[in-house]
Amino acid sequence: MSIVKNSRHLFNEIATGYPIPGQTTVYDDSQTIDLDKAPLNGGVLVKILYLSIDPYxxxxxxxxxxxxxxxxxxxxxxxxxxxxxxxxxxQNSAYAVGDHVVSGFPHQEYVVLPKDAPLRVVKNEAKIPWSLYIGIAGMPGMTAYSGWNHFAKSKPSGSTVFVTTAAGPVGATVVQLAKADGHKVIASAGSKDKVDFVKSLGADVVFNYKEQDTREILKREGPIDIYWDHVGGDILDAVLENVRNSGSIVIVCGSVSGYNGTPNPVYRHNLIFERDVTIYGFVNMTIAGRYREAFYKEIPEAIASGQMKYREHIIKGLENAPQAILDVQLGKNEGKSIIQVAAE
Amino acid sequence: MSIVKNSRHLFNEIATGYPIPGQTTVYDDSQTIDLDKAPLNGGVLVKILYLSIDPYxxxxxxxxxxxxxxxxxxxxxxxxxxxxxxxxxxQNSAYAVGDHVVSGFPHQEYVVLPKDAPLRVVKNEAKIPWSLYIGIAGMPGMTAYSGWNHFAKSKPSGSTVFVTTAAGPVGATVVQLAKADGHKVIASAGSKDKVDFVKSLGADVVFNYKEQDTREILKREGPIDIYWDHVGGDILDAVLENVRNSGSIVIVCGSVSGYNGTPNPVYRHNLIFERDVTIYGFVNMTIAGRYREAFYKEIPEAIASGQMKYREHIIKGLENAPQAILDVQLGKNEGKSIIQVAAE
Known part of the structure; x- marks a missing residue:
């Protein structure tokens, strides 16, 4: 019997505040697929194993x-x-049955993709868990790697770096890259568990931003030379008030304070010019191309050897994806959030 | 009789909102100076001719x-x-009687400066008015020149540039440099007179921001590749909403929306990363050194030949300096605001 259920995770309505599971997005198991006969038209049939749940x-x-x-x-x-x-x-000679592929996928169990779909075959010579190829060895890790190499490499060893959401896959990678470059790393996260994890990465000062005042920490431990920003709003203000005069950089890689509801504004923009701050906004796709080869050469091996650390939060079942999205927005996930759609 | 009045313009109390003439700063003519006998201790006695009134x-x-x-x-x-x-x-062989010098000066008619005071002797071979050496041929002009050359030169000809406070000495210089580089220039100013002046500089689209909506103009005339920001706040938001996706730059050279009272916040900081915006904050002194020689070689001659245009608003008498400061904050000056302290 080759006809099986092909459950999906659908967009249902616009989110105004936090996304509401079962309302903003909904789980639907009304569809089926014939795995043997579904027409491929020169493309491929993919069984999805893991899907990434990201803040963006x-x-x-x-x-x-x-x-x-x-x-x-x-x-x-x-x-x-x-x-x-x-x-x-x-039906595409570039892909063989059994190949593992990474791409942007629709949230469903099985998908037929056309001939020109941009799939990347992962050989996984380092033999790390497949799920990591959408975490620290995938887009989030590459965002950190390419952003760090592109914007922060010119700073001399011994600079002071501040990283927010430091237990997330991007933040945790930035912490490790910054330490490898010999910097002092200040990092914030939102739970005791996360703080402990970030400490284990070698960060010098780690604090729970829900319990300690970011301004006070930065005033005491700064001034800041490099700020890796995932938050925006008031935390960006706190950094601007505590950057080194002249030459500091802010790398803006996210803005979670403004995702759910009214944006949290920035008031101290005058300090951008008074203190000669350079702010680099970027999304991974615009610069990743230049760093992809080096990333795949370096990072999976560093993970396999235990040199590069990570945490995953794997949730089984596509039916749990709507709740997982909310949990990531609330910071409830302890590690990179991933839906395991199917066993391998 | 060598003993003369030496009137001064004093700081009296902190400004919370707009500076109040006669309260925030006060004119004082209670002091005198003996021009023949005032001890120099190896330094110089300077008669001040012009003082610059700037937003900063x-x-x-x-x-x-x-x-x-x-x-x-x-x-x-x-x-x-x-x-x-x-x-x-x-008493310093570096300076001869009759030399014209430019420096940061205290607001008073005469001043004795020590041997190591950082005075710059201006030869004025281009024979332009001396007052310009604190305007378009001085700090404001150099701010525009060095900032433009440092941050904007890599942009291809035909880019779209937006300049705020475009009738001011920095803005007007930026407009002319941008046109010389072959860009499309959108510029805003706060009066009909100012708009007419900026049009005469060759800007392509000039509008009175008090009468026309900046967002609408930018939406119609953008997207923006280069924003020269003197304002911050809501206008920076309007620009972020209308920058070209990927690769646009914002050069932050002032933040007048936040100088007087509660800062006008920025809400759309999420667009900094979503649209790959780079924001360069700078104050002139950190980069001017690299451009000073080229500036003095190029700009006074360009002014003398009529190629580089300017407007001055010269107010006679140091007693008018407190009001001139407020007028600049309110944008009431029509041209670079300068106090003529004495006739030459």
Missing amino acids: LRFKMRHPEAEKHISLYKFGEPIDSFGVGVILRS | LRFKMRHPEAEKHISLYKFGEPIDSFGVGVILRS
Whole structure:
């Protein structure tokens, strides 16, 4: 019997505040697929194993008019995010049955993709868990790696770095890259567990931002030379008040304070010029190309050897994806949030 | 009779909102100086001719605890700004009687400066008005010149540039440099007179921001590749909403929206990373050194030939300096605001 259920995770309505499981996005198991006979038209049939739940998914749930360049989710269709899958059938000689592939995938159990779909075959010579290829060895890790190499490499060893959401896959990678470059690293996270994890990465000063005042810590431990920003708003103000005069840089890689509801504004923009701050905003895709080869050569091996550390939060079952999205926005996940759609 | 009045313009109290003439700063003519006998101790006696009234003077009127790195004014002492003076007596062989010198000067008619005072002798081979050496041929002009050359030169000809406070000496210089580089220039100013002046500089789209909506203009005429920011706050938000996706730059050279009272916040900081914006904050002194020689070689000649245009608003008498400071904050000056302290 080759006809099986093909459950999906659909975009249902715009999120205004936090996304609401079962309302903003919904789980749907009404569809089936014939795994043997589904027409491929020169493409491939992929069984999805893992799907990534990232903070940025939230801003694809905005009104289509809000921001035009980031492809927003469409009502009634599966949301998409990075995933790992395995090829079940192929009419494309670039992909063999059994190949593991990484790409942006729709949230569903099985998907037929056209001939020109941008799949990357992962050989995994380092023999690390496949799920890591959408975490520290995937987009989040590469965001950290490419951003760090692109913007922060010119700073002399011994600079002071501040990283927010430091237990997340991007933040944790930045902490480790910054320590490897000989910097002093100040890092914040939102639970005792996360703080302990970030300490284990070698960060010099780690604090729970829900219990300790970021301004006070930065005043005592700064001034800051490099700020890796995932937050924006008041925390960016706190950093601007505590950057080194002249030459400091802010690398803006996220803005979670403004994702759910009214943005948390920045008041101290005058300090950008008074203190000669350079702010680099970036999304991974614009610079990653230059660093991809080095990243895949270096990072999976460093993970396999235990030199590069990570934490995963794997949740089994696509039906749990709506709740996982909310949990990431609330910072409840302890490690990179990943939905395991199917066993290998 | 060599004993003469030596009137001064003193810092009296912190400004919280707009500076109040006669209260925030006060004119005082209670002192005298003996021009023949005042001891020089190896230094010079300078008669001050012109003093510059700039927007940035406002943030030297804050509470001393507010910002530490910009030397704030001291109660009961003359405020200082850039000025042009002439040497009346000299015990320093570097300066001859009759030399014109430019420096930061205290606001008073005559001043004895020590041997190591950082005076720059201006030969004025281009024979332009001396007052310009604190305007388009001085600090404001050099701020525009060095900032433009440092941050904006890599952009291809035909980019779209937006300049705020475009009738001011920095803005007007930026407009002319941007047009010389072949860009499309959108510029805003605060009166019909100012708009007419900026049009005469060759800007492509000039509007009165008090009468027309900046967002609408930018939406229609953008997207923006280069924003020269003197304002911050809501106008910076309007620009972030209308920058080109990927690769746009913001050069932050002032933040007048936040000088007087509660800062006007920035809400759309999320667009900094979503749209790959780079923001360069700078104050002139950190980069001017690299561009000084080229600036003095190029700009006074360009002014003398009529190629580089400017407007001055010269006010006679140091007693009018307190009001001139407020007028600059309110944008009432029509051209670079300068106090003529004495006839040459």
